Amino acid sequence: MDGVIHEVDEALRRLVRDEALRGSDLEVAFDAPTKDWAARRNAPTVNIYLYDIREDMKRRQRGLLNEYDARGQVAARHLPPRHMKLSYLVTAWTQRPEDEHRLLSDLLIGFLGYDAVPPGLLTGSLDELALPVPMTVALPPPEDRAFADVWSALGGELKPSLDVVVSAPVSSGRRYTAAPRASQGVELRNGEDRVRHDVSPEGASMRKVAR
Incomplete structure (x- = not known):
């Protein structure tokens, strides 16, 4: 899981820098945006904070998937990947609220341009699985979660933010070799x-x- 989270982090970092902000030199951070962190910040920053991880039950598959050899015969079977919803709180930090709103607008437009993380930004296991990595932005939160609660848990004041959710496929690693005919x-x-x-x-x- 650590590898998958790191791969999604890196994909979002590149998406923000190369697509949403068009090569801007703004800092991109993944720290918890607490009061202490905000006080130490000394440059305009986009913060991408991972605050929730849960399985995407709508994408769970049953049964086993076949792997075929060069002759077209079943060589092994494996469990289908599970999808994990990684929820990020995206915020902009500058000296003026007007500049923060402008950054958030650029970020919103950049994220809305994609229904999934662009394949060219995927690395490691996400690239090897060669599956779509769906992504949503600014959807209403689930009934059991409110953004005000997230800020309260962080000990900070409520701040305009974008909720970006990535549904990342994760291989279970469980593989079964097929018995000879x-x-x-x-x-x-x-x-x-x-x-x-x-x-x-x-x-x-x-x-x-x-x-």
Whole structure:
């Protein structure tokens, strides 16, 4: 999980710098935006704070997925990936509220341009899975969660923010090697010759065996 979170962090960092803010030299931080952190900040900053992790139950799949070898035969089976919803509180920190609102507007437009994290920003396991990584911005929070509660837990004052949620696929690592295809035989005697019936998953065949 640590690797996946780091990969999503890096993808969001690049998305903010290269897409939303068009190469701006603003700092991008992932620290908890507490009062102490705000007091130490000495440059305009975009803060991307991961405040919640939970499974995306709507994307859970059942059963096993097949892996095929070069001959098109099942070589192994594995559990489908689970999707984890990583929720980020995105805020802008400058000296003036007007500048913060301008930054938030740029960030909002930048995030709204994508329904998923651009594949070119994915690294590590997210890139290897080659699956979409859905992303939403500014949707209403679940009923069991309020942003005011998040700020209260941080000990800070309520501040304009964007809620960005990334649904990241995570491999369970559980893989089962497929058993070799069975071949069974029944041998019948017929006078001088023996006839062997070979049975396989593809069907039956018959061959004559010298006595």
